[in-house]
Amino acid sequence: MSAPRSICLLRLSAIGDTCNAAAVVHAIRQHYPEAEITWVIGKAEAALMAGMDGVNFVVFDKKQGMAAYRNLRRQLQGKRFDALLLMQVALRANLASLCISAKRRIGYDKAKSKELHSLFINERIEPTNKVHVLDNFQQFQKALGIPLEAPSWNIPVNAEDRGWAKAQLDPNTRKHLIITAAASNTERNWLPDRYAAVADYAASQGFSVYLCGGPADHEKKLAANIQAHAKHSLHNLVGQSSLKQLFALMGEASLVLAPDTGPAHMAVAAGTPVIGLYAHSNPKRTGPYLSQNYVVDAYTPALKQRRGETPEQSRWGQRLKGEELMENITTEHVIDMLDRCIQEQNL
Numbered sequence: 001m002s003a004p005r006s007i008c009l010l011r012l013s014a015i016g017d018t019c020n021a022a023a024v025v026h027a028i029r030q031h032y033p034e035a036e037i038t039w040v041i042g043k044a045e046a047a048l049m050a051g052m053d054g055v056n057f058v059v060f061d062k063k064q065g066m067a068a069y070r071n072l073r074r075q076l077q078g079k080r081f082d083a084l085l086l087m088q089v090a091l092r093a094n095l096a097s098l099c100i101s102a103k104r105r106i107g108y109d110k111a112k113s114k115e116l117h118s119l120f121i122n123e124r125i126e127p128t129n130k131v132h133v134l135d136n137f138q139q140f141q142k143a144l145g146i147p148l149e150a151p152s153w154n155i156p157v158n159a160e161d162r163g164w165a166k167a168q169l170d171p172n173t174r175k176h177l178i179i180t181a182a183a184s185n186t187e188r189n190w191l192p193d194r195y196a197a198v199a200d201y202a203a204s205q206g207f208s209v210y211l212c213g214g215p216a217d218h219e220k221k222l223a224a225n226i227q228a229h230a231k232h233s234l235h236n237l238v239g240q241s242s243l244k245q246l247f248a249l250m251g252e253a254s255l256v257l258a259p260d261t262g263p264a265h266m267a268v269a270a271g272t273p274v275i276g277l278y279a280h281s282n283p284k285r286t287g288p289y290l291s292q293n294y295v296v297d298a299y300t301p302a303l304k305q306r307r308g309e310t311p312e313q314s315r316w317g318q319r320l321k322g323e324e325l326m327e328n329i330t331t332e333h334v335i336d337m338l339d340r341c342i343q344e345q346n347l
Contacts, residue, residue, distance in 0.1 A: 004082035004144060006036040008100055011087040012060055014184070015243070015262025018045040019269045020134040020289065021087060022052070023151035024141050029054050031146045038081070040072065040096065048243040048266070051156040060096055073099040085140045091115040106143050112136070112316060131285045131316060151289070153269040157248045165248035168237060170208035175347055176253045177207040180246075180263035181226060182219040187323045188260045190277050192222060196229035197331045198257065202338060203232035207254070212246055212263070215239035254347050257334070259326070264288045273345055275337050279325035282311045282318065296337055298328040 007028060011021040018041060028037060029052075037054055043061045050057065058075050060068050076099060084102035086093065089112065097105070097120045107113065107121030125139035138148050169176060181195050199209045211226060211234055213219040223238040241249065247266050250256055256267040259277045265288060267274045274288035279298035287295045302325055303309055303318070311318075341347065 003032050004035055006038070006079075006081045007032070007083050007085065007144070008038045008040065008076075008081040008102060009085045009087060009140075010040040010093055010097055010100065011085075012040065012062070012090075012093055012096070013042040013045055013088075015045060015048065016265035016286070017088075017133060018042075018049060019153070019155070019262070019265035020137055022049060022155055022269060023134060023153050024085075024087075024137050025052065025055060026152055026154045027138075027141045027146050027149070028144065029154070031141075032144075038076075038079075040100070044243065048247060049155060050244070051158070052154060053156070062092060069096060069099060072096055076100055083144060085143075086117070086121055087137060087140055089114050089117040094120045106140060108136075109139075131282065131311075132289060133286060134289050155247060155269050157244060157251065161242070161244045161248040162251075164241075164245050165252050168210065168235065168249060169252060170235065173206055173208045174254075175205075175207045176210065176255075177202045178210045178212050178250060178253045178256045178267075179226070180212050180256065180258045180261060182213045182216075182222050183259045183261040185280075186218060187321070188280050188326065189222060190259055190326050190329060192225035193229045194329075194331045194334070195226045195257075196231075198334050198338065199226065199234055200231050201335050205338075205342065208235065210235040210249070210253075211238050212241065212249065213238040255338075255341055255345070257338075258288075260286060267291075273341055275334065275341060277326070277329050277334070279328060280320050280322075282314070284311060285316065294337055294341055296329050296333045298325060302328065 038056045040058045040060055043059050046057050046059045060072055081102040083104040084100050086097050086107040104123055105121045106123045109124050109127040125143050183189055202209055211223045219238050223236050227234055250267045250272050251270040253272050256272055256274045258264040264274050264276050268288045268290050274291040276288050276295040283295040283297050302320055
């Protein structure tokens with residue numbers, strides 16, 4: 001297979017998925033250092049990935065509506081790529097791919113195609129029996145002739161953002177726990193009093209605890225609620241960091257606690273262990289890739305109870321609904337996992 005001279009990757013969202021995709025971009029960069037790489041990506045996601053060596057980012061801002069498609073077509077007018085990696089099956093992404101000219105239009109295997117995805121591609125990745133999103137993303141690099149190896153990430157952080165992160169750290173301890181409590185879908189949030197109980201336990205074990213997240217009102221409210229229940233002082237940084245700054249802070253942390261949300265994958269990319277709290281989606285598919293052993297899994301028993309299935313028997317991407325599901329994760333479950341992390345990571 002001849003080396004591609006130009007590659008366009010289309011993965012617009014979300015934060016966690018683009019973190020997984022970043023490992024594929026890094027593999028492409030390492031294997032084909034001379035290739036021109038273009039990544040069509042969402043606005044917030046581009047802010048996190050900005051500065052990746054040798055990657056040209058083209059921002060698709062979905063809030064612009066139809067103008068987003070016109071802008072994309074204009075920016076890529078006259079370009080024809082050797083390969084397009086259509087790594088998202090949502091209809092918005094499929095339609096955006098019409099603005100991209102490419103000889104090879106590589107998409108998902110039939111089992112994972114939906115929303116007319118098959119109409120927008122002329123080649124499919126090989127199906128894999130591995131279920132994680134990142135493992136499936138790596139099939140795209142395999143289609144380009146790149147060997148499958150353990151993933152690595154190269155999301156850059158500048159000195160200013162790293163300096164900000166170091167300045168937030170409590171100088172009185174070497175152990176730092178970040179809690180990113182809020183998921184994009186609030187039904188995936190754990191209970192504030194239980195977060196507080198875990199934070200108090202971590203503080204009793206010598207950790208400084210930091211509440212982190214975005215500026216949305218519901219995130220600030222959740223953080224305030226956790227603080228109100230906690231007996232120890234917590235460092236509340238919710239709404240005070242950019243994505244780059246949060247990523248830098250995670251790189252300085254000892255451990256991250258998060259539900260099914262993008263920052264869990266940011267922590268993986270930053271090289272920090274994650275305790276993941278999962279009840280609505282299969283953690284083997286969407287959990288923190290390098291911290292699968294530290295997931296508190298309420299999804300598998302709920303799937304068995306509701307549908308009589310195991311994750312292996314269920315369709316790929318099967319989600320469960322219900323605000324009550326996260327209540328099945330107890331404080332004791334998470335503290336036990338924290339103790340395990342402390343022992344295994346020598347924290």
